[in-house]
Amino acid sequence: MEPGSSRESQARQYLEKHRIPELLNYLTSVLLFFRPEKPREYLITILERLRIAKVTGVAFPFFMDNSNIVAMFEMMDPSKRGTISFMQFKEALQTLGLCTVDEDLKDDGRGISLDKFRDEVNKRTQEI
Template sequence: MELLNQLTSFLLFVRPKKPREYLISLLERLRIAKVTGVTFPFFMDNSNIVSMFEMMDSSGRGCISFVQYKEALKNLGLCTADEVLNDDGNLITLDKFRDEVCSLYP
């Protein structure tokens, strides 16, 4: 199911003219990445991560709450709703958010 969700995300993000051929190519690249042990490229780049953070930081304070942080991770598929994350009581800055998103992505 996770693979299907990821493939759907790629289709929605890229919007290829030939979806079937794109999916075949994507699955082949995933297979090669698994066989060679190379990490598969993440389709979220720095500008996407910054945009997501800025949408949550609507006041422009430069930080978001832990609740917003966990919701963002759920939206990205990087944690589940019932997964327990440690809240250290600190607000999440853009740098911490970026580092966490990049480190959690498989």
């Protein structure tokens, strides 16, 4: 094995162990969703809240509340059918940093309802 590939593998394992890709995806997603006037200060605030949550054991505050989740779902369902496609669902989770591109999600062949979308976003957020 080449020395460079071993270091790359170690770096990848380190990042995965500490869930850094998920954190960076999440930070990017909330930054693009809210588009604050001062993005650096906003990110610092999020990271500080994360640190406080870890120290105190209090759950990390998710920055997308129910109205944000509903708004996102409605943007993907402009015809108001009440469901979105599995591909829209997976892409939304990826955009929010709640799913990786290579994650194997199961498509049951039915559309994704708002309730299912909301439940999955909330569940995955709690895991982070």
